[in-house]
Amino acid sequence: MGPAVGQPKHDSGGPNAVDRLAALLAEDLAAVDALIHQHMTSPVGVIPNLAAHLIDAGGKRIRPLITLAAARLLGRGGDGPRKLAAAVEFIHSATLLHDDVVDVSEMRRGKKAANVVWGNSASVLVGDFLFARSFNLMVETGDIQVLDILARAASVIAEGEVMQLAAANDAETTRERYMQIIAAKTAALFAAAAKAGAVAAGRPGQEAELLETYGRELGLAFQLVDDALDYGGLAAAMGKNTGDDFREGKVTLPVVFARDAGDESERAFWRRAMGGDRSEDDFPRALALLRRHDAISQTLAAARAHAERAQAALSTLPANAYRDALSDIADFVIERGY
Amino acid sequence: MGPAVGQPKHDSGGPNAVDRLAALLAEDLAAVDALIHQHMTSPVGVIPNLAAHLIDAGGKRIRPLITLAAARLLGRGGDGPRKLAAAVEFIHSATLLHDDVVDVSEMRRGKKAANVVWGNSASVLVGDFLFARSFNLMVETGDIQVLDILARAASVIAEGEVMQLAAANDAETTRERYMQIIAAKTAALFAAAAKAGAVAAGRPGQEAELLETYGRELGLAFQLVDDALDYGGLAAAMGKNTGDDFREGKVTLPVVFARDAGDESERAFWRRAMGGDRSEDDFPRALALLRRHDAISQTLAAARAHAERAQAALSTLPANAYRDALSDIADFVIERGY
Numbered sequence: 052m053g054p055a056v057g058q059p060k061h062d063s064g065g066p067n068a069v070d071r072l073a074a075l076l077a078e079d080l081a082a083v084d085a086l087i088h089q090h091m092t093s094p095v096g097v098i099p100n101l102a103a104h105l106i107d108a109g110g111k112r113i114r115p116l117i118t119l120a121a122a123r124l125l126g127r128g129g130d131g132p133r134k135l136a137a138a139v140e141f142i143h144s145a146t147l148l149h150d151d152v153v154d155v156s157e158m159r160r161g162k163k164a165a166n167v168v169w170g171n172s173a174s175v176l177v178g179d180f181l182f183a184r185s186f187n188l189m190v191e192t193g194d195i196q197v198l199d200i201l202a203r204a205a206s207v208i209a210e211g212e213v214m215q216l217a218a219a220n221d222a223e224t225t226r227e228r229y230m231q232i233i234a235a236k237t238a239a240l241f242a243a244a245a246k247a248g249a250v251a252a253g254r255p256g257q258e259a260e261l262l263e264t265y266g267r268e269l270g271l272a273f274q275l276v277d278d279a280l281d282y283g284g285l286a287a288a289m290g291k292n293t294g295d296d297f298r299e300g301k302v303t304l305p306v307v308f309a310r311d312a313g314d315e316s317e318r319a320f321w322r323r324a325m326g327g328d329r330s331e332d333d334f335p336r337a338l339a340l341l342r343r344h345d346a347i348s349q350t351l352a353a354a355r356a357h358a359e360r361a362q363a364a365l366s367t368l369p370a371n372a373y374r375d376a377l378s379d380i381a382d383f384v385i386e387r388g389y
Numbered sequence: 390m391g392p393a394v395g396q397p398k399h400d401s402g403g404p405n406a407v408d409r410l411a412a413l414l415a416e417d418l419a420a421v422d423a424l425i426h427q428h429m430t431s432p433v434g435v436i437p438n439l440a441a442h443l444i445d446a447g448g449k450r451i452r453p454l455i456t457l458a459a460a461r462l463l464g465r466g467g468d469g470p471r472k473l474a475a476a477v478e479f480i481h482s483a484t485l486l487h488d489d490v491v492d493v494s495e496m497r498r499g500k501k502a503a504n505v506v507w508g509n510s511a512s513v514l515v516g517d518f519l520f521a522r523s524f525n526l527m528v529e530t531g532d533i534q535v536l537d538i539l540a541r542a543a544s545v546i547a548e549g550e551v552m553q554l555a556a557a558n559d560a561e562t563t564r565e566r567y568m569q570i571i572a573a574k575t576a577a578l579f580a581a582a583a584k585a586g587a588v589a590a591g592r593p594g595q596e597a598e599l600l601e602t603y604g605r606e607l608g609l610a611f612q613l614v615d616d617a618l619d620y621g622g623l624a625a626a627m628g629k630n631t632g633d634d635f636r637e638g639k640v641t642l643p644v645v646f647a648r649d650a651g652d653e654s655e656r657a658f659w660r661r662a663m664g665g666d667r668s669e670d671d672f673p674r675a676l677a678l679l680r681r682h683d684a685i686s687q688t689l690a691a692a693r694a695h696a697e698r699a700q701a702a703l704s705t706l707p708a709n710a711y712r713d714a715l716s717d718i719a720d721f722v723i724e725r726g727y
Contacts, residue, residue, distance in 0.1 A: 093548055098548065186543065190533060190537045193533055
């Protein structure tokens with residue numbers, strides 16, 4: 052399964068694990084992209100325009116790649132997994148559109164967010180359209196079991212988003228609560244993407260469950276690293292805009308670690324700042340407290356533990372190039388944080 | 390099929406046709422309400438609270454009643470049609486929540502709109518939740534054909550909503566364009582509700598198509614009457630807040646009629662007012678122009694024609710109490726405008 056999780060590889064200057072998986076699945080992925088573009092067409096011009104703005108902006112397609120790889124790992128390619136992969140990307144895209152409205156985001160994938168260009172209303176409604184189209188794609192597979200998996204994931208994602216909204220500016224958010232939120236808003240779709248691939252491959256039993264575990268653990272690792280990167284990661288030099296979570300009053304795991312390890316005056320700072328009474332001047336202090344308590348390394352260590360569980364779930368599945376690639380993805384997710 | 394469409398009935402002081410259909414389907418409807426409440430539960434408190442605020446506010450449940458009646462008309466009750474009826478109400482509820490965000494609505498069903506009480510973000514996300522739950526309910530029926538019908542309707546509805554958004558403040562909106570919008574945003578769900586009931590009854594052929602036509606034509610009639618009522622209807626004394634469409638720059642059929650029949654100065658008024666440069670003082674003039682050109686009666690006459698087509702679609706279906714009740718609903722929809 053390659054070197055230990057999170058250790059930079061010798062070939063780290065080459066294509067990363069996602070690019071390598073995309074190359075391995077190049078034919079599938081091209082077909083998925085064709086399905087995506089075919090199903091986002093509409094005579095109502097703003098729909099394909101807004102959808103293309105997001106979908107063609109160079110997202111990594113990591114979720115559909117997982118669906119495709121899970122199916123191939125178990126010996127099945129073809130139409131079914133491709134349609135599901137496109138459906139998974141549509142669910143993800145719809146969620147991003149609605150997220151950006153909720154978070155009043157200005158940027159997404161290095162471009163102006165769709166809500167900035169077309170307005171909140173169009174983003175809400177085109178999100179609805181993509182969400183509906185994801186179900187059209189699933190119906191085309193004729194497989195009620197994958198519909199069940201992805202429809203359940205869709206309601207769990209919405210629950211997670213509402214949970215996150217309700218926890219905003221709640222300075223007392225616990226680690227447990229935070230993990231519930233990211234399990235729902237992020238990991239549920241990774242889990243469903245992997246499981247649906249297995250079920251589409253005609254392997255709904257234990258193999259599907261192992262791939263579901265892989266997806267869930269990978270999704271948790273992915274979100275934890277994202278949340279570390281929102282404070283700049285360990286390098287704090289990613290060129291990425293940092294501090295969005297802080298500004299939005301989202302208590303993520305780095306803050307939980309720093310807050311719970313802090314003395315009374317530090318906890319008072321977090322209570323005030325995460326409770327909603329914060330200014331831009333508070334961000335440097337937040338960063339300093341995260342450093343003092345090693346909160347970013349601790350978060351990355353937690354992510355690494357989940358990535359290792361994701362890899363462990365693969366261990367009894369057929370050993371092939373797809374399994375290796377999925378394992379490498381778990382390494383890659385962690386490496387992003389360093 | 391009862392008296393001519395749109396003529397007030399002798400028993401108009403008694404229960405209306407929707408109440409009578411609800412009484413005829415009392416057992417089904419109670420089961421649907423139980424399914425609705427069961428599927429809107431969530432450990433995330435704001436979800437059931439916000440959903441109940443809308444769903445328990447006394448909506449007429451006309452769409453689920455149509456699903457139930459279509460199935461019973463063709464001889465089938467039971468679990469399948471009930472789950473679909475609940476799914477249809479969830480799709481409708483999700484649409485209302487998102488509509489109210491898009492339209493910046495303040496009231497809904499005589500109460501503060503959910504977006505006013507909980508905010509736009511919660512309304513968007515709980516709408517997503519209800520939409521996902523509608524698919525959970527459909528999956529429970531195990532019937533991929535009804536999933537197809539309702540998933541298609543869901544994307545058409547979203548297309549219609551985006552079309553309406555794009556047409557806002559477009560003073561030149563044609564009658565044809567307006568009809569496209571309401572066919573998508575309103576009539577598609579009525580059509581799917583009726584067709585899904587027929588398919589759930591095991592009658593996917595011509596009977597399902599006739600019921601689909603019934604639903605579509607009824608939906609068009611329903612929306613036309615709604616749009617007439619937004620200018621007060623013929624009585625202009627419904628106690629309902631009027632003028633929302635005018636204030637939101639929505640060119641509905643009454644405006645199309647008055648504008649197209651107007652002289653140059655009247656057309657200039659509509660161009661300015663519906664083009665976005667309007668004030669509250671313009672509304673009385675708009676009402677006066679609608680009266681001058683009989684635009685409300687013409688709109689109701691157009692609605693009546695659709696209601697008659699809805700009733701005609703029923704004529705070759707089995708004659709029973711459910712068919713009569715569906716026919717009466719078409720009368721009722723028109724009577725609302727008088």
